[in-house]
Amino acid sequence: MPDSRPGPSPRVVYRPGEEGVNAYRFLTSIVLPRPIAWVSSVGTDGVGNLAPHSFFSVASAVPPVVTFTSVGRKDTLANVVATGEFVVNVVSAAQLEECNATSAEVGPSVDEAALLGIAMEPSAVVRPGRVAGSPASIECTLHSTVDVGDSVLVLGLVQAITVHERVLRAGRVEARELDPLSRLGGHQWGRLGEIHDIRRPRPEDVLPG
Ligand SMILES: Cc1cc2nc3c(=O)[nH]c(=O)nc-3n(C[C@H](O)[C@H](O)[C@H](O)COP(=O)(O)O)c2cc1C
Secondary structure (H helix, E strand, C coil): CCCCCCCCCCCCCCCCCCCCCCHHHHHHHHCCCEECEEEEEECCCCCEEEEEECCEEEEECCCCEEEEEEECCCHHHHHHHHHCEEEEEECEHHHHHHHHHCCCCCCCCCCHHHHHCCCEECCCCCCCCEECCCCEEEEEEEEEEEEECCEEEEEEEEEEEEECHHHEECCEECHHHHCECEECCCCCEECCCCCCCCCCCCHHHHCCC
C-alpha cells in the first residue's frame, strides 16, 4: 500500500559516526551496481598483481581518465605508484569465480594470476599484462592520486583501450556480449538486467509550451 499520509516519506536516518552505524556498509549496499575494475599491475620486482576494485568509474572525458579507489594501502596501489602503470580489465560473467579468487589478500610476493592459472597476455602499450579472457581492457599511466582518509583515489590516464572482436558490432561495444559483472552489497555480485535504449531528450522535449 502506498503511504498516503502527508509529510515526508518515512525513513530511518543513519548518521556516520553514530554508534552502530556502518556508513561503508550502507554506501556499498546503496551505490550499486558498481562496475568492477580488475586491475593488473606489476611491482618494481617484476611480480604481477591482479585484484578487483569496485570503487571504479570514468573520471574525465578529455583527457580520458578512469579512477579506482584503494580502501587502505594495498599491493595494487603500491605497484601503480611505484611503476606508474596499470590495466583495468572488464570482468565478464564467466570470470566470476576467477575474479573473486584474486581478491584473497595473498601478499605482494604472490602473482594472483600465476597462482590461480588465469591467463595473461601482453598489453598493447603498457608493461602490465591484460587478462586474456577479459572482453575489454583499459591501459593506463598514472595521472595522480588523491588521499581521502583511509582511502586513495587512483586516477589513470587512458593510453589504450583494447576490445575483443567478439563484443564488437560495427565498431561499437555490445553490452550483452561484454556481459559485465557488477558488485552489489555485501558479497553479492550482479549481471545486466533489462536494457532500455532511450534517446536523451532535447530541452524542447521537456520544457512547457
Ligand atoms: C568484487 C570486489 C570488489 C572490490 N573492490 C575493492 C575496492 O574498490 N577497493 C579496495 O581497496 N578493495 C576492493 N576489494 C578488495 C580487494 O580486491 C582485496 O583487498 C585484494 O586483496 C587487494 O589486492 P592487492 O593487495 O593485491 O591490491 C574488492 C573485492 C571484491 C571481491
